[in-house]
Amino acid sequence: MKKLVLALVIMLLLFSISAIYGNRKLNSANSVISSGQVFQEPIVSKAILSAFFKKYPYLKDYESEVNALYKNRKYSWIWHDKEGLIEFANLLYSKANRLEEEGLEFNLPYKDEINSIFNGETSKKLSKTDTEILLSSMYVYYAEKVYKGIETEKITETGWFIPRKKLSYANLLDSLLVDSKLLNKNEDQLLGQYYKMREALKKYRRIEQNGGWNTIKMDPFIKDYKPNDSSKVIGQIRKRLTITGDLKKDSKSNWYDEELMAAVLNYKKRNGFRLNYRIESEHLEHLNVPVEERIKTIMVNMERCRWIDPELTKFDEFIVINIPSFKLIYRRNGIKELESRVFVGKIMTETVIFSGNISHIVFSPYWNVPRSIIENELKFAMERDKNYLASHNMEWNNGNVRQKPGPRNSLGLVKFMFPNSNSIYLHDTPVKSLFDTEVRLFSHGCINMDKAKELAILILKDYPDWPVDRIDAAMNGGVETTCYLKKKIPVYIGYFTAWVDDSGMINFYRDVYQRDNRLAELLFEEDFK
Known part of the structure; x- marks a missing residue:
């Protein structure tokens, strides 16, 4: 009998040891350690997320992106490890509470609840799950405001048609968790110009604090x-x-x-x-x-920076035209090769803000007069003067009017073609005196540049078949001649009323198309009450 009891005790003891060891193996298998962070078995599910956003309805707009974050991480913890909240949560919280440094004026949804996570307030004690998803929502909120900006539909209302950059909240979070310093400066996500403007904003706010x-x-x-x-x-x-x-x-x-x-x-x-x-x-x-107006202008232009893909600055060569400054910049291999004065569309025929790619250069071009100009201008001029077309070196061409090549041609002696639905060209002009004026709103929408010949020479400097003497001959030959480029050159027509130059000084330009106030209304309208 004693032997039977002893055998049973030994069997029970062995069973207990086996169960404990098995549980340890299971717990070990259910934890994945990466970069010092423990991600346990899934603790967030679609049902939990759905219930959370019903409980916190002011965060509903961020539900799909938050869901995507957890799906990307197999519904494991993002903001917790075995020690509690990860350090990056504190860094992000600090940045989200200082959005004014990023030129933004927004109220963080459920700010009191989020504050309680970090200040230990017991009256608003949150569950671990609520804490986790609140922090994910705060991250998406912050990333949307700082890195993305206002919605595309609203941007087009301001007349901006340069394609938006693409933003992956999941990829961005991965990079921030690896290198938290990117919270302060991330030129893969935002133009370097953005950070220059942020410094200018600090300077002008100090001026404001000192009395302006x-x-x-x-x-x-x-x-x-x-x-x-x-x-x-x-x-x-x-x-x-x-x-x-x-x-x-x-x-x-x-x-x-x-x-x-x-x-x-x-x-x-x-x-x-x-x-x-x-x-x-x-x-x-x-x-x-007033300095307050200058601050608003900087904030509005920081917003415009959010819309542009930083990749544009990584092209071997590209052209940027800023309408309010009436300037064109041609950069090659990161160096400014040319700066030229330009004039742009009048108030009634504003130059469109968009981007394209220069595919070919046309020397001694014809000017095919747009139908709108024929109907609204030429028709009446021809009624008053029967010899109008001949006196302006124009002719009929298949029911349309075109101006022949020559020094009086409205496109000048060369044009740079980036095919687009707006029928906008970059070209020379015979009216050089217009560049001496300050507010250069003279065209029907095209960009007329002062240094067109210099730009053609720079673009073609690696084309052996197009030496300077051939370019000269083509520009003055009176016969339309086309040169197709081996590689297309990006051109961006933008609208910045504030810009920090290479010396670090901020430039303020006239809001010639009156677009700042409309954007300010969109940017500063309160999104949470």
């Missing part, structure tokens, strides 16, 4: 101020230019000296004014724009 600048009143009996003039207004201008960095220090002198002359030229250059030393009423109006 005073309004400068011009003497009504004085037309302008010139070098060697002396006036209290000169002293006020000196102080104003010191605040924004055009002058290194304020000597408090009321005399318009050489130091102030250099500062005035710098100020005019970065703000799109004609370069001279005269200070007129329009310049004082520009100087008097």
Whole structure:
């Protein structure tokens, strides 16, 4: 009997040891350790997620992206490891609470509940599952605001048709978890220009905190101020230019000296004014724009940066045209090869904001007059003057009108073709005097450039069959000649009323098409109450 009891005890003991060891193996198999983070057996399911978003309805817009995050991770923990919340959760929380640094004015949904996760508030004690999914929702919210920006449908309302960059919330999260420093600067997701503007925003907010600048009143009996003039207004201008960095220090002198002359030229250059030393009423109006308005302009243009794929800066060569600055920049291998003045569409025929690819260059081009110009302009001109077409080197061509090649051709001596549905070209012009004006809104929508020949030479410098003398001959030969490019060149027509240049100074340009206020309305409307 004793032997039987002893045998039973031994069997039970062996069974217990086996069960314990088996459980340990099971628990070990049910945990996956990656980069120091433990992801346990699935703890979030579709049903749990669905119930969560019913409980937190103001997060409903982020449900599909949050679902995708957990599906990508096989419904395991994202924000927890065996020690509790991972450190990255704290970093993200800190950034989400400082959206104003990113030029944004939004209220974080369920901010009190999220705060309670990090400040230990017991009155709003959340379950581990609610905490987990709240943090995922906070991440998607933050990523949408900072990296994506407002919805595409709303962007097109502002007249912006450059294709949006693609954003994967899951891939972005993977990269951030590997390198949390990307939260501060991630040029794979945002243009380098975005971060330059963010620094400018900090600077102008400091100016605002220090009281901004005073309004400068011009003497009504004085037309302008010139070098060697002396006036209290000169002293006020000196102080104003010191605040924004055009002058290194304020000597408090009321005399318009050489130091102030250099500062005035710098100020005019970065703000799109004609370069001279005269200070007129329009310049004082520009100087008097409140710092709060400048801050809003920076924020609006940071938003525009969010829409552009940073990949565009990685092409071997590309062209950027900024409408408000009336400038074209051609970059090759990361170097600015050419800067040219341009003029663009009038208010009634605005140049469209879009992108394309230059496929060929046409020398001594015909100008095929658009039907709208024939109906709205040429028809009436021909009624008044029977010889109008001949006197303007034009002719009928299969029921349409075209202007023959030559120095008086409206397209000038060369055009750069990037086929598009807007019938917009980049081309030369015979009216060079128009480039001397400040506000250059003259065309029917096309971009007319000052240095068209120089651009053609640069683009074709690696084409042995197109030396400079052949380009000259083709431009002045009077016969339309086409050169097809071996590789298409991206061209981007953008709209930035603020831009930080290579020296780190911010440039403010006229909002010529009055688009900033509409975008500001979309950007600053409160999305959660």
